Amino acid sequence: MEKQGEKKASEQSTGGRLLLFPMPLQGHINPMLQLANILHSKGFKITIIHTNINFPNKSNYPHFTFEPISESLVENEFEGSSAADIGNVLILIKLLNTTCVDPFRDCMVRLLSEEPVLCLITDAILVFTQAVADKIKVPRIVLRTGSLSSFHVFHAHPLLREKGYFSMEDYKSEAPVAEIPPLKVKDIPMVFTHEEESLHEIMEAMMKATKAASGLIWNSFEELEQSSLIDIRQDFPIPNFTIGPFHKYFQASSSSLFTQDRTSISWLDLQKPESVLYVSFGSILTIDKGEFLEMAWGLVNSMQKFLWVVRPGVIRGSEWVEPLPDGLLEAVRKRGHIVKWAPQQEVLAHPATACFWTHTGWNSTLESICEGVPMICSPCFGDQPVNARYVEGVWKVGVVLENGLERSEIESGIRRLMVDEEGKEMKRRMACLKEKVNLCLKQGGSSNQSLQNLVSYIMSL
Template structure:
């Protein structure tokens, strides 16, 4: 543990599982480097302070409710509109507190999607950095939306979905980070604000590493005149058991079940904390897994299947007929699962956390993105880093079975993908070692934060 620096950092996570995890991991990294940490958060999806007794937590008032039927876009717009005043009041009190006099606040670090924090930070003359919890490559696509509209890529047309986006190869129109909405202008406005206020910050912290996304970092560096700090993978700074802040109870039977299986024999399936599908789609997935004849561990969280509580859609006797070859759980300790020697492939939605965790364990991926940056991530996994296969958009049991066999059965293609995955795993390991790219970038970040001269008034 580094000597305390006598400076405090204010961190603001977006209150969704995939964003809370990396923000708290970043907080832990900075704490071990000597900074004191205050987490400012809405009461919705509030992190459990008892899990982080070394941090301070400050809750701002909110009226947000996100359920299975909620519109994620509306939620993000509402959060950025309604949090401004309570957030400003909260930060103002923190800056005038006795703690702030004893440990001056060095800066604010907010999730990039919480773009409302830029105006508040500016009004208080408080330095602001942002954390982008997804990859650099997808952010390049977000930043290019005005160009995409100008070139006619969006709004998308079915006849152009396979068309290549010449400005950002190897993306196709269908890979652009869109969401299904009847109000696309609101989505474009959200993207505009989030990109503009990121550009207006004093720097961007990335949960990525230079060897993985060097071209995207170079491209963004030419467009943004602010420092970039790729210091990831965050979760690899700590033992796996200490770097998860899951909002859902994890089923540890996953690990004991994996212990009974051979090396690289199991397909792990998880689609994250927000995706949803129909019962018909889930049945195709279940039958594709069963027909592949490979053991599988499948996460079916409550809310994943529209109109179902859990596994009611499965036909009678389905689980019993697997004879132990398949296990369904509501949530799994993913870091431990991916690190388990029995896991040979990860069928994923390609959220950035899941993608990075799979890369760090050298586990090849079967890609099935649902929305936004997941589409870009999946394309990069399958066509740039070439450590996985992407399923066709149509969820069909035969295609699922063939994809699993391509990756898991003994064959040249599967071996080549696995070899590239293991090589990328080694690069992810080296970047965190002394003198590695992420280690050096972290040192640059610490020096940069300590250069800020902010005084409470």
Template sequence: MDNNHLGETLLPLAPKNGRRVLFFPYPLQGHISPMLNLANLLHSKGFTITIIHTNLNSPNQSDYPHFTFRPFDDGFPPYSKGWQLATLCSRCVEPFRECLAQIFLSDHTAPEGERESIACLIADGLWNFLGAAVYNFKLPMIVLRTGNMSNIVANVKLPCFIEKGYFDHTKEGSKLEAAVPEFPTIKFKDILKTYGSNPKAICETLTALLKEMRASSGVIWNSCKELEQSELQMICKEFPVPHFLIGPLHKYFPASSSSLVAHDPSSISWLNSKAPNSVLYVSFGSISSMDEAEFLETAWGLANSMQQFLWVVRPGSVRGSQWLESLPDGFIDKLDGRGHIVKWAPQQEVLAHQATGGFWTHCGWNSTLESMCEGVPMICSHGIMDQPINARYVTDVWKVGIELEKGFDSEEIKMAIRRLMVDKEGQEIRERSSRLKESLSNCLKQGGSSHDSVESLVDHILSF
């Protein structure tokens, strides 16, 4: 088969092995991308791939002609907004089970020479009903965790945090900055930002997801031992199943893309005219939003830093605005060419560009990992879910970024940008980022930890 559709791959294509693997991604951009990268990886190892997916945010099938796609109706419009995990999962139980039954029926009724034994299901770790759904099919299930291990460690300890009263009242002053005794890598303010809105309800949801992990036939992580060796030891004690740290997944097929939004090609052409390490890339991911006041603080912080920047403003990401209406009259003209604003950018290509010298990010795991892989230091403006703990690791463990303490404050933004892009501190962070980039690159090479873990994963799937 022509492998041009796979993009630039670090791995040679193996002959077909007669086994089929089913994939079930969760319909968010940050979950779809690593799942499809993993599917590409296992296809290169000889497996036939079937993607089961929701109608909501369905992947672009034309980008993956080498896969079979099996959609089912989840009851949502294709690009619905405002849905929640519990609602989506409840709507998917029966349609998923029916889709699975149809796949097995098709396999059993195919001509004998065309049958491919179904090896296993690889499902996103946010689905909370799969154990019961696959039980009657006697189908091994492997969980893909698209985030890192540190957040799962925190999730495991959440009942303890609740029992000890860490959320009963607002922590103030030095207590917010104190290390959490049960997980001293993170601070009290990190768990308050991650779970503080309704920790008991969040704990109930997470308990169901962690139960799926414990009952699985293995867990795949988009991380590597070089980043989370101590966390791996804790995870293995808590979840006594095989673990495969094979990340960073996006580096196996750098040319592949699963973006749900069209890229603006002007991003790269604008960067091409800039000096090395001179541009700050600004993007807060595919689902975050801000109010108008925060948007204006961001704009003035960028402008007053006097540094060049490429800013992604996703349409609808500023509450109450379609796109840039909130910017003051003449704002862009006053930048005198220092800034370029786009609706969406090819992030991996932007981060790999020589002109990109920093990344102001929301610290979603995909963005964090992509930045570290290119040696680009970060400014961390974290929001919800896994982001506060990711940011803590970026700034305090790997030491490749700067934290914005006040959220969206134009003066702090200006100073943080100058610290990263101009000051000696930024150069020191850039040097550490460069060393981490090399380490992450080596883990994918022959004899590297992720490379070896991929081989172990292939053997594990073939054993079913």
């Protein structure tokens, strides 16, 4: 395992410069910076272009050059790290794709006047970058930070709309989506706000810009999503590179926008092997007070140990854990440990961690697979329901809480994975996936070979 930012002495430096531009949300910044480290280890010089929202900590990356662009986002329309739902995320995406065009173009022109650039790598959702790249004649490669499976569903939006799925009255229907098994109707990414039309527009623009790109990079591995990769290659006949999982190329390092509580690890050190449920719903999702209390009761009633990440602001209208009444708070602390943020990769790799209750964002899902930890899934929006359905229905390494956050179902789900025989079977299947991760990264493995192909491809542009 290489140290971050270093490359093997025997590896010849390419010497060329790459420009990378992440979407400024935690779940998008992390994989872009991980990709930057991977490409730097192959000898490329790296420049990170970033907005003034959620910009990365430059001191953690002395081997990169950082170039800020001054977008003019309206603060009262979107406050960077407080994106609470898919509506806010869609607002951010729309604003970025309109206000960043001119400052991004000016930045690119200036950088190109100073030094040749091999290519630009941007998040798939930053669709405006394709037109700019075309105009100044710089090849653009797309990074898609989610799963291939969810991207395939996003690409099918026009078909699903034509079939009437988006106008169904029962949008929480358990009915199967015949066109895309194993999805259920309720797994289709929908938005029941005034931003619904924006979702379709964004999906259409993202697909068009991706098809116009010079290549497509995935934070996944071929053995996990082989059938989806076949479909993607047919729909997007440009070079596809499945080089993930990105975070496994280097020792655990943080590009987190939140301060990590190291007591997570010291508390886990005191617990028995495979005895703890890790609970974290990521960096964006918010819940109401009632849902929070149901989570607490479900955790307590399960009679299992748990490490619970309660991000400040995750409970709407509350600062932190003050909605917990004294008696329930005492019961929670008796069985569990609450932190504001945790070093997730270390937590999942810890011998005491048995199971992960997650929102099934792709980074969290992939990190759990890499450590062989079965999942309890509570998806909310975007790609999360698709990821959750694959966890349960395709890979069979977890369960979906189908009825939201309800204490009896939470308790049942926890016991299914941590006590019952069903959970042991999932653990065995997870161990097989974990081994496939290890093999794909080794010399001759699918991701290793795909990375070599990507390096050669960039050098040929």
